[in-house]
Amino acid sequence: MKDEFFPAGSVPHDDPAVGRAMATIDGLQPAEQRELLRSTYRATLAFQRTKDIDHLVHFANNLLATIRLRGIPAYAEAIRSAPKDQAESGGSLDIDEVLNRLME
Numbered sequence: 001m002k003d004e005f006f007p008a009g010s011v012p013h014d015d016p017a018v019g020r021a022m023a024t025i026d027g028l029q030p031a032e033q034r035e036l037l038r039s040t041y042r043a044t045l046a047f048q049r050t051k052d053i054d055h056l057v058h059f060a061n062n063l064l065a066t067i068r069l070r071g072i073p074a075y076a077e078a079i080r081s082a083p084k085d086q087a088e089s090g091g092s093l094d095i096d097e098v099l100n101r102l103m104e
Helices: 016-026 030-050 054-070 073-081 084-088 095-103
Strands: none
Touching: 016 054, 030 054, 054 073
């Protein structure tokens, strides 16, 4: 993949931000990694079908925010330690509780 042609302004493979993002992704559970790939494919497929660049812009912004948040150890721990029964049953998690944990 390193021999691929990338247009001007492309980020190199060894960029420190890419390394940090990959370390964060490596720390995700397989189901979480799969969901990132699913989201990537859905955004690119939506763009291909509609030619609406907003699909890619929104996806890129969401992906960057997700990776940055998941790279914060307190945030990642709050997600890991959130009650599983609420999330799995379709219930919502209390955002104030998550934010309070981050502030501790």
